[in-house]
Each structure stands twice: as C-alpha cells, then as structure tokens.
Amino acid sequence: MPNTAAKYLHVVAAVIRDAAGKILLAQRPAHKHQGGKWEFPGGKVESGEIPLHALSRELEEELGIQLQHAQPLIKIRHVYPELAVLLDVWEVTAFSGTAHGREGQPVAWFDAEQLPALEFPPANAPIVTAARLPAQCLITPEPHDSIEFLQQLQQCLQAGVRLVVLRAKTLTASEYVALAHEVIRLGHAFGAKIVLNSPPVMLAEADGLHLTSRQLLTAEADLHDTLLPGQWLSASCHGSAELQQAAALGADFAFLSPVLPTLSHPGEAHLGWAAFAATVENVNLPVYALGGMTSDHAITARQHGGQGIAAIRSLWSGV
Numbered sequence: 001m002p003n004t005a006a007k008y009l010h011v012v013a014a015v016i017r018d019a020a021g022k023i024l025l026a027q028r029p030a031h032k033h034q035g036g037k038w039e040f041p042g043g044k045v046e047s048g049e050i051p052l053h054a055l056s057r058e059l060e061e062e063l064g065i066q067l068q069h070a071q072p073l074i075k076i077r078h079v080y081p082e083l084a085v086l087l088d089v090w091e092v093t094a095f096s097g098t099a100h101g102r103e104g105q106p107v108a109w110f111d112a113e114q115l116p117a118l119e120f121p122p123a124n125a126p127i128v129t130a131a132r133l134p135a136q137c138l139i140t141p142e143p144h145d146s147i148e149f150l151q152q153l154q155q156c157l158q159a160g161v162r163l164v165v166l167r168a169k170t171l172t173a174s175e176y177v178a179l180a181h182e183v184i185r186l187g188h189a190f191g192a193k194i195v196l197n198s199p200p201v202m203l204a205e206a207d208g209l210h211l212t213s214r215q216l217l218t219a220e221a222d223l224h225d226t227l228l229p230g231q232w233l234s235a236s237c238h239g240s241a242e243l244q245q246a247a248a249l250g251a252d253f254a255f256l257s258p259v260l261p262t263l264s265h266p267g268e269a270h271l272g273w274a275a276f277a278a279t280v281e282n283v284n285l286p287v288y289a290l291g292g293m294t295s296d297h298a299i300t301a302r303q304h305g306g307q308g309i310a311a312i313r314s315l316w317s318g319v
C-alpha cells in the first residue's frame with residue numbers, strides 16, 4: 001500500500017515459533033482496538049527505541065519470555081478508520097522462558113495451517129500468509145523426462161523444500177495435467193505446497209496458481225474469486241508497477257526479479273539488493289527475491305524486506 005497517510009504508528013509484532021513449528025498467538029483484550037481478535041504479540045515502538053528492543057520489551061511485558069533471536073519477516077502498512085499502523089513483523093526463532101498471558105489475555109500455540117480459520121485484525125492477512133510460507137521456493141526447470149523429474153523433485157523435498165512452483169512450458173495440456181497430479185501427490189506427502197504456473201486448467205488439489213508477469217497484466221480483476229477457498233494466487237514481477245498490480249489483483253505473494261545477475265541472462269540489468277528493498281517496502285505482500293539466488297541468500301533477502309529466495313537451478317541441483 002502506498003505511503004499516503006501522514007503518520008503510521010510503528011508497531012512491532014512477532015511470529016513466535018516453537019521447536020515443533022507451532023506459532024504463538026494472543027487474543028486481544030475486548031476493550032482494545034480490534035478487541036477479541038487473535039494477534040501476533042507485540043505493541044507500539046516507544047520514541048527513541050529501536051524495533052528489536054521494542055520487540056524484546058513487548059514480549060517480556062506481554063508473555064514473560066526473553067527474546068534471543070529474531071529476523072525480519074514482513075512490514076505491512078494499513079490504514080484503519082481510527083489510525084494508520086506500520087506493522088513491523090519479526091520471526092522469533094529462539095527465546096527463553098515459558099510464554100503465558102501476563103496481562104490476562106488468552107494465549108495459545110497453533111499449527112501454521114490453523115491460522116487461516118482464525119479471526120485476526122484486517123491488516124493481518126499478509127502476515128498470516130508470510131507465517132505459512134517458507135524462506136525458499138523451488139521453481140522447477142523444464143521437465144523433459146517425468147520419471148527423472150519426479151525423482152529429482154523427491155530429493156529436493158527430502159532436503160527440505162516446502163514450496164514448489166511447477167513450471168512446464170513445453171508439455172501438452174494432458175502431459176502437464178498428468179505431471180501436475182504426480183507432483184501434487186508427491187509434494188503433499190512431504191507437507192509441501194504446490195503452485196501451478198500457467199496450467200491448462202486449474203486443479204482442485206493444487207495449492208495455488210502462479211501468473212507470469214504477462215498474464216498478470218491481462219488478468220481479469222476477479223481471477224482470485226475463480227480459485228477455491230484457500231488456494232493462493234502468486235505472480236512474477238519485475239518492478240513496482242507489476243507488484244502493485246499483483247497486490248490489486250489480490251495476489252497472496254510475488255516474485256521480484258532479477259535481483260542478481262543470472263547464468264541464463266548474463267549481462268542483463270538487475271535490481272541489486274537496495275532496489276529490491278525499496279521496491280518491496282511499498283507493497284503489503286510477501287515477496288521472494290528471484291534471479292541469481294542460492295539458499296545462502298535467504299537471510300539477505302529477509303534483511304531486505306523479502307520473504308526469502310526463489311530459484312530454479314540452485315535449489316534443483318544443489319541438494
């Protein structure tokens with residue numbers, strides 16, 4: 001969302017995960033703004049405070065836990081009728097102490113997949129998506145031999161890949177559908193999400209539909225409504241205008257490329273990390289960095305406002 005409101009209230013919030021990957025939520029007290037809804041614990045940054053200190057203070061005050069490690073997850077700007085908030089969300093992966101509602105608020109640990117069914121403040125939808133998405137996304141290379149392809153995909157899943165975009169441009173419609181069924185069956189056995197890039201028909205079992213940047217620009221405004229409830233819409237973008245278009249279409253996440261030079265397009269202009277950060281800053285979507293990425297770049301991507309990295313080559317063969 002564009003930074004049009006004069007002043008956003010800076011709020012830090014935490015996606016806190018335990019060793020089993022469950023996420024801690026608190027219920028907002030009835031008398032507060034957005035009372036009764038579930039929230040990611042956190043609160044307002046005080047004047048002069050750096051965000052990480054504010055997060056550490058809020059988690060101690062609200063939950064009685066001591067923050068040990070956090071990394072940025074997503075920033076959301078949302079304008080409520082009463083106030084405009086900048087929700088600065090961090091992923092907490094290490095803390096000490098036992099979380100409890102120190103202000104009397106109910107708190108509970110949830111599986112990430114339970115989150116979509118809970119009621120959150122209206123600003124939170126992209127945070128819930130970001131909390132469910134991994135830091136790495138595999139885009140498949142062109143499948144030439146489906147047996148070999150499925151074997152290699154299985155190795156990627158065994159190595160921890162949990163989000164796959166099936167991209168197959170040279171297959172006939174029936175070959176694509178047959179392969180997609182196998183990819184979904186295999187992916188789901190590992191708890192991975194499978195998103196279909198330009199399928200001839202959308203499949204009910206798929207976890208999402210991915211649009212090329214060209215499809216994004218000509219997509220019908222109600223495209224998301226044609227998907228089943230819970231299916232994601234994602235899109236490939238190359239700059240601010242396309243990211244805004246993806247957001248306007250109700251996309252759940254996006255890729256932004258090329259961030260670094262790639263082997264397939266050597267000498268081509270690329271964004272670099274500073275422009276990636278500046279572009280992502282203006283959109284309320286989880287955005288994967290694409291182009292020249294390896295899994296080592298996932299932390300860099302997070303530090304520049306991204307959800308993580310998307311890659312073909314390095315995630316397919318580097319496992």
Ligand SMILES: Nc1nc2c([nH]c(=O)n2[C@@H]2O[C@H](COP(=O)(O)OP(=O)(O)OP(=O)(O)O)[C@@H](O)[C@H]2O)c(=O)[nH]1
Nearest residue numbers: 011013032033034039040041042043044085121123124
């Ligand atoms: N902590 C938190 N606040 C959120 C979320 N989503 C969201 O819209 N907000 C909004 O962010 C604002 C600030 O949050 P807060 O009420 O937790 O602030 P706080 O802990 O400092 O409260 P206090 O003023 O009682 O000390 C509220 O207007 C709240 O509605 C969320 O997931 N977590």
Ligand SMILES: [Mg+2]
Nearest residue numbers: 041042043044
């Ligand atoms: Mg709070």
